[in-house]
Each structure stands twice: as structure tokens, then as C-alpha cells.
Amino acid sequence: xxxxxxxxxxxxxxxxxxxxxxxxxxxxxxxxxxxxxxxxxxxxxxxxxxxxxxxxxxxxxxxxxxxxxxxxxxxxxxxxxxxxxxxxxxxxxxxxxxxxxxxxxxxxxxxxxxxxxxxxxxxxxxxxxxxxxxxxxxxxxxxxxxxxxxxxxxxxxxxxxxxxxxxxxxxxxxxxxxxxxxxxxxxxxxxxxxxxxxxxxxxxxxxxxxxxxxxxxxxxxxxxxxxxxxxxxxxxxxxxxxxxxxxxxxxxxxxxxxxxxxxxxxxxxxxxxxxxxxxxxxxxxxxxxxxxxxxxxxxxxxxxxxxxxxxxxxxxxxxxxxxxxxxxxxxxxxxxxxxxxxxxxxxxxxxxxxxxxxxxxxxxxxxxxxxxxxxxxxxxxxxxxxxxxxxxxxxxxxxxxxxxxxxxxxxxxxxxxxxxxxxxxxxxxxxxxxxxxxxxxxxxxxxxxxxxxxxxxxxxxxxxxxxxxxxxxxxxxxxxxxxxxxxxxxxxxxxxxxxxxxxxxxxxxxxxxxxxxxxxxxxxxxxxxxxxxxxxxxxxxxxxxxxxxxxxxxxxxxxxxxxxxxxxxxxxxxxxxxxxxxxxxxxxxxxxxxxxxxxxxxxxxxxxxxxxxxxxxxxxxxxxxxxxxxxxxxxxxxxxxx
RNA sequence: GCUGCUGUGGCUCAGGGGCAGAGCACGUCCUUGGUAAGGACGAGGUCAUGGGUUCAAAUCCCAUCAGCAGCUCCA
Numbered sequence: 001x002x003x004x005x006x007x008x009x010x011x012x013x014x015x016x017x018x019x020x021x022x023x024x025x026x027x028x029x030x031x032x033x034x035x036x037x038x039x040x041x042x043x044x045x046x047x048x049x050x051x052x053x054x055x056x057x058x059x060x061x062x063x064x065x066x067x068x069x070x071x072x073x074x075x076x077x078x079x080x081x082x083x084x085x086x087x088x089x090x091x092x093x094x095x096x097x098x099x100x101x102x103x104x105x106x107x108x109x110x111x112x113x114x115x116x117x118x119x120x121x122x123x124x125x126x127x128x129x130x131x132x133x134x135x136x137x138x139x140x141x142x143x144x145x146x147x148x149x150x151x152x153x154x155x156x157x158x159x160x161x162x163x164x165x166x167x168x169x170x171x172x173x174x175x176x177x178x179x180x181x182x183x184x185x186x187x188x189x190x191x192x193x194x195x196x197x198x199x200x201x202x203x204x205x206x207x208x209x210x211x212x213x214x215x216x217x218x219x220x221x222x223x224x225x226x227x228x229x230x231x232x233x234x235x236x237x238x239x240x241x242x243x244x245x246x247x248x249x250x251x252x253x254x255x256x257x258x259x260x261x262x263x264x265x266x267x268x269x270x271x272x273x274x275x276x277x278x279x280x281x282x283x284x285x286x287x288x289x290x291x292x293x294x295x296x297x298x299x300x301x302x303x304x305x306x307x308x309x310x311x312x313x314x315x316x317x318x319x320x321x322x323x324x325x326x327x328x329x330x331x332x333x334x335x336x337x338x339x340x341x342x343x344x345x346x347x348x349x350x351x352x353x354x355x356x357x358x359x360x361x362x363x364x365x366x367x368x369x370x371x372x373x374x375x376x377x378x379x380x381x382x383x384x385x386x387x388x389x390x391x392x393x394x395x396x397x398x399x400x401x402x403x404x405x406x407x408x409x410x411x412x413x414x415x416x417x418x419x420x421x422x423x424x425x426x427x428x429x430x431x432x433x434x435x436x437x438x439x440x441x442x443x444x445x446x447x448x449x450x451x452x453x454x455x456x457x458x459x460x461x462x463x464x465x466x467x468x469x470x471x472x473x474x475x476x477x478x479x480x481x482x483x484x485x486x487x488x489x490x491x492x493x494x495x496x497x498x499x500x501x502x503x504x505x506x507x508x509x510x511x512x513x514x515x516x517x518x519x520x521x522x523x524x525x526x527x528x529x530x531x532x533x534x535x536x537x538x539x540x541x542x543x544x545x546x547x548x549x550x551x552x553x554x555x556x557x558x559x560x561x562x563x564x565x566x567x568x569x570x571x572x573x574x575x576x577x578x579x580x581x582x583x584x585x586x587x588x589x590x591x592x593x594x595x596x597x598x599x600x601x602x603x604x605x606x607x608x609x610x611x612x613x614x615x616x617x618x619x620x621x622x623x624x625x626x627x628x629x630x631x632x633x634x635x636x637x638x639x640x641x642x
Numbered sequence: 643g644c645u646g647c648u649g650u651g652g653c654u655c656a657g658g659g660g661c662a663g664a665g666c667a668c669g670u671c672c673u674u675g676g677u678a679a680g681g682a683c684g685a686g687g688u689c690a691u692g693g694g695u696u697c698a699a700a701u702c703c704c705a706u707c708a709g710c711a712g713c714u715c716c717a
Binding site: 103111112113114200203204205208209210214215216217219245249250256257258262309310314317333334336365367368369370372373466467468471485490492494551553554555556581582583584585586587588590591592593599601603604605613615620621 | 643644646647653673676678679690707708710712714
């Protein structure tokens with residue numbers, strides 16, 4: 001007999017070799033039917049896993065994250081099987097689950113097309129309809145290598161060889177004529193998959209290495225029911241509508257030009273207006289928090305970049321030199337060397353520190369062509385940069401202040417979700433980094449303590465530190481869940497060294513200054529790109545380039561409309577009028593499509609009573625109110641940044 | 643940079659070796675209207691660029707440029 005402990009603490013006894021599935025059915029018919037796998041003592045196992053000793057068991061159903069992953073992983077196998085049928089020479093790579101689905105990589109002679117996806121889906125549907133049983137098998141490493149070698153699967157052979165040190169046997173899952181190396185668990189038969197969809201095709205390097213061959217990757221997803229699948233596909237469509245590139249065009253915010261060059265953004269008046277509001281807010285916040293604002297040039301002599309180390313370490317990301325008067329100049333990819341030069345113009349005392357110099361600095365980087373993406377990855381951008389010079393004893397406090405600042409900024413723009421990473425040195429590769437061990441340890445623990453102090457969840461990224469210092473990075477997500485680095489706090493041991501940046505301590509001695517690079521938004525381009533997707537273009541009133549549009553019912557009300565416009569403008573409200581010769585419904589529709597927060601409709605009634613009929617983007621028709629009442633309301637909203 | 647796909651009026655897109663299309667937007671006129679599209683007429687395109695095949699190329703082929711998806715990269 002074996003004793004099985006269930007998640008609710010209940011204990012049940014069964015005959016030896018009882019399977020997970022049998023236990024699940026014993027607990028309840030419903031659980032048995034929705035079961036996909038089990039978890040014995042925390043390890044995922046198949047439904048037909050025989051229980052041989054006392055265990056704690058939880059039944060994994062398709063409604064849990066783990067269950068969904070199993071379902072998707074099995075769907076990936078079905079897809080691979082289908083691809084194998086349609087392309088008999090296919091060599092299989094890997095096929096894992098990912099956040100919202102799965103993929104599988106194939107090495108094929110011919111390129112897969114969109115039409116092929118439909119064919120593959122059909123074949124998958126057939127495999128599912130045939131309800132082919134799925135079996136697990138274990139095999140020794142040597143036999144596995146031989147088996148996959150004979151099957152003409154070099155990638156699998158490579159994978160198995162990589163597993164060698166972990167044990168003597170590897171597991172395979174077999175369904176009909178398809179066998180795949182896999183840890184499992186899997187569904188018991190292919191018919192268990194009820195709703196799937198293949199989404200896209202892309203290239204992907206084998207094992208993610210640029211020097212490896214490029215395989216063809218097919219992305220897909222699966223859900224327990226058709227309804228959930230459709231809901232997900234609907235969400236994808238909705239997310240597409242939030243795409244900042246589309247909204248930027250629709251709302252006339254910015255553009256890119258073939259004639260201008262890839263990755264170079266042109267800000268139209270309305271986009272520039274939003275940017276200007278953000279920059280004004282940014283300046284005010286900086287002055288309030290003890291920063292001073294500086295400006296520096298866009299280009300500088302090549303020698304400066306040799307001194308800073310950029311020419312050595314960063315050259316391939318820089319635009320090539322420009323020759324002027326037999327001197328070579330470079331467009332700046334970063335602002336820091338300029339901050340260093342300015343620091344050096346005076347002898348600094350510990351009494352001067354901390355010094356916080358902020359700069360909206362426009363930089364240019366030669367990003368590889370394939371990585372450009374709307375405003376989110378560009379070649380010319382403006383960092384909301386700052387360089388803080390401080391003493392070691394001030395470091396901790398300064399980091400905490402920057403974290404608070406970044407959080408306040410993200411909050412001001414309604415970003416509630418973001419990921420925080422602490423990038424530190426990799427173990428055993430200390431020589432890759434500049435600076436003494438002692439200093440690194442102090443710096444890493446300062447960043448760590450600051451995050452702890454602010455009670456922030458973060459992921460520790462070993463080996464992700466820059467060569468010149470550790471960092472805290474904050475990542476914001478776009479409409480379809482891709483994470484983009486925004487605010488960053490980087491400690492720098494390199495520039496103070498290279499430029500000889502020091503201060504006089506109270507002992508009268510020179511000490512090396514600590515330099516912090518930081519941004520609290522990231523860059524104007526990326527931040528506003530994310531902001532557009534975050535609000536789906538429906539900007540809160542304080543950010544909306546046009547806050548109010550006044551619509552006359554007929555042109556007999558135009559005078560009243562202009563009067564209202566003046567009243568609003570004298571109260572610093574940004575307002576436009578729509579006196580076009582169109583019906584009211586038509587003008588309202590256009591106003592909504594322009595995502596204007598407030599439309600004020602005025603006709604005879606309003607003119608007589610001195611009121612406006614308010615239609616908000618958020619709540620629709622709100623009825624008439626006195627003009628001064630409306631003005632107070634919108635002023636308050638702007639003030640509160642709602 | 644790599645793999646695949648795409649490029650037709652301001653926008654969204656159809657067409658696919660034989661005279662360049664639609665809707666929206668734009669202009670003029672009619673219409674003076676009450677909370678998401680009133681009507682008529684009109685103007686607007688060397689079909690991304692360069693080369694090739696062909697009697698004939700927007701259409702087929704090659705290259706280049708730009709964009710999209712993903713990979714890689716991201717001081």
C-alpha cells in the first residue's frame with residue numbers, strides 16, 4: 001500500500017503502482033477528466049505514472065499554469081509531427097513553451113510560407129482527430145545518440161550529448177511515427193488538444209548563437225477551449241490597435257522617412273507638444289529634487305572618445321567619424337564624457353557633493369538595422385540623463401533617491417507594472433570588469449540594499465553588469481508584452497578613473513569621486529512610445545495635445561464658439577474649434593477618433609444659457625454645465641494629472 | 643547583421659503580363675444640422691528605386707532601399 005497526501009492535507013491509501021490518473025478519478029470524476037498530469041513531491045509526472053511509495057500529490061489540470069504549459073508542449077510535439085509528415089527531410093531543433101504559447105525550430109531545405117501554416121494546421125487537426133496515444137520511454141545516453149543519429153537528427157544528438165553529465169538515461173515521448181527527446185510530462189493522447197492556432201514564422205539561430213545556422217521557427221498557441229483561444233486571438237488584435245506606430249500616424253504625432261534615414265524620428269506638432277509637456281514636468285521635478293540642468297554638444301573630437309574608452313569598447317555602435325579641419329569628430333552616443341569634462345573645470349570639495357547634473361542629451365547610436373522598432377528602438381534619441389557625483393558615504397542615499405524619483409515618474413504617467421533587474425558581475429569572471437573588488441562589492445551591495453530598502457521585487461542578473469559598474473534597470477512593457485528598458489541607474493568606476501575625477505575630502509586628500517549615470521524615464525522616444533501604447537492614445541487631459549474641441553451645432557453659433565475658445569485659452573486650456581460645414585454627429589465622430597478628452601457641443605440652448613454640452617472621451621454625453629463650472633473641473637484635472 | 647514576408651494616391655487596402663482601382667481623407671457646391679459617418683461633383687498615383695526578361699512589366703526575375711515578425715545585439 002502507498003499513502004498519497006493531497007494538497008488539502010487529506011491522506012488516502014492505494015495499492016502499490018496506483019497511477020496519478022487513478023488517484024485523480026478516486027478524488028472525483030471531474031478532477032479525473034480535467035487532469036493532464038500530476039506533481040509528486042513537487043516533480044511533474046505523466047498521468048500514468050505509477051506511484052510506488054508514499055508521496056504528496058497534486059493533480060495538474062489544464063486550468064493551471066503548469067497544465068496549460070503541458071497542453072502547449074504537447075501541441076508543439078503535434079506540430080513537429082505534422083511538419084515531419086509534410087517535410088520528410090525536416091531536422092528538429094527544440095520546441096519549448098513560452099509565455100503565451102509555444103514554438104518549435106526546424107531545419108528545412110525550403111522556406112515555410114504562410115500557406116504552409118494552414119497545411120500544417122490541417123495535418124495537426126488530423127493527428128488530433130486520430131487521438132494517437134503518447135508514450136514515455138527511457139533510453140541510455142549511448143543508445144539515444146545512436147537512435148537519433150540513425151534518424152538523421154543531428155540537433156537532437158547534440159542535445160543528448162549535452163545532457164550526458166546529468167545522468168545515464170534520457171526520456172523520449174512517442175506518438176505514432178513521431179519520437180522526440182523530452183523531459184515531459186505530456187498529455188496521454190493527441191486528442192486531448194482541443195484548441196490551437198499557428199501564429200507566425202521566423203528565423204532563429206540554433207541555440208541562440210549568431211554563429212550557428214539559422215533554423216525556421218513556427219510560433220503557435222493552445223488553450224483548453226476554443227473560447228479561450230478566440231479570446232486570446234481577440235486580445236492580440238486589440239493589442240495591435242494600441243501599437244504606437246499606428247496611433248502615432250493616426251494622431252499625427254511623429255513620422256519616419258526613407259529620405260531621412262532609418263531610426264530617425266520626426267516629431268510633428270502634436271507629438272512634440274506631448275514631449276514638451278513631459279520635458280517641462282521633468283525639469284520642474286529635477287530642480288525640486290536638487291538637480292541642476294546642463295547642456296552639452298552633439299559632437300566631439302575623436303580623442304575625447306579615446307579617453308573615455310568608447311572608441312575602444314563601443315566603436316561598432318557609433319556613427320563613423322566626421323572630418324573637419326583635419327580633425328576627426330564623432331557624434332556622441334552618450335553624454336557622460338561631457339559631464340566628466342565639466343566636472344573637471346574646478347577643484348571639487350566634499351562640501352560640493354553630491355552634485356546632480358541633469359541633461360536632456362540627444363545621442364546617436366548605430367543600431368543594427370534589424371533591431372529598429374518605431375520609437376522604441378531608434379538611432380537618434382534624447383536621454384533624460386543625469387550624472388551624480390558623490391562620495392562613497394553618500395552613495396546609498398543617492399541611489400535610494402534615484403529609485404524613488406524613477407518610481408514617482410512612472411507613477412505620474414500611470415505605469416503600474418514594471419520589472420526591476422539588478423545587474424551584477426558574473427562569478428569567476430571578475431577580470432572582465434574595471435575597478436577593485438572592494439569597490440564592486442560596496443557598489444553592488446549599495447544597489448541591493450537600496451532595492452531592499454524600497455521593498456522592490458527584482459531579479460538578480462549575474463554577469464549582466466556593464467564592464468564599468470553594476471546597475472539597476474527598470475523595464476516597461478509595450479502593448480504586446482515586450483519589455484523595454486526605461487529608467488536605469490548605473491554606477492561607473494571607469495570614467496572617474498579615465499578622466500581623473502576626484503574631490504578633496506575633509507582630510508585634505510584627493511579621493512576618487514563616485515559617478516552615477518541615471519535616467520528616470522529612459523529616453524524621450526522610447527518613453528513616449530511606451531506611453532502611447534500604455535494609454536492606447538487616450539492621453540489623460542494634462543498630456544493631451546488638444547484638451548478640448550468646441551463644436552457648434554450650426555454656423556450661427558460660431559461667435560459663441562470663439563468666445564468659449566478665448567475663455568478656455570485664458571485659463572491655459574488647449575482648445576480647437578470645429579466650425580466645418582458638417583453635421584454634429586460627424587464632428588463628434590471625428591473628435592472621438594482624434595481622442596480629444598472633451599468635446600463641447602454648443603447650440604441655441606447653450607448660447608442662451610451660457611452653458612456647454614460636455615461629451616468626454618471616457619464617459620460620453622454628460623449633459624450641459626455652466627462654462628465656468630467646466631473650466632474649474634478641467635483645471636483641477638490638469639492640476640491633478642488625472 | 644541574420645531568416646522569412648511586404649512595398650499600388652495623404653491613410654487603409656483590392657488588383658496581378660495588354661488604358662491605374664475602391665473606401666476614407668482632401669477641394670468646390672447643395673445642405674444649417676443636437677451626441678460615432680447627409681448628398682452631388684472634382685482633383686490626386688512614373689504602382690519604393692535601379693537593372694533584366696518580353697512585342698508589351700505595377701504584375702515575372704535580380705539587386706538596392708525602406709518597413710514588418712522573430713532571432714542575435716543593446717555602455
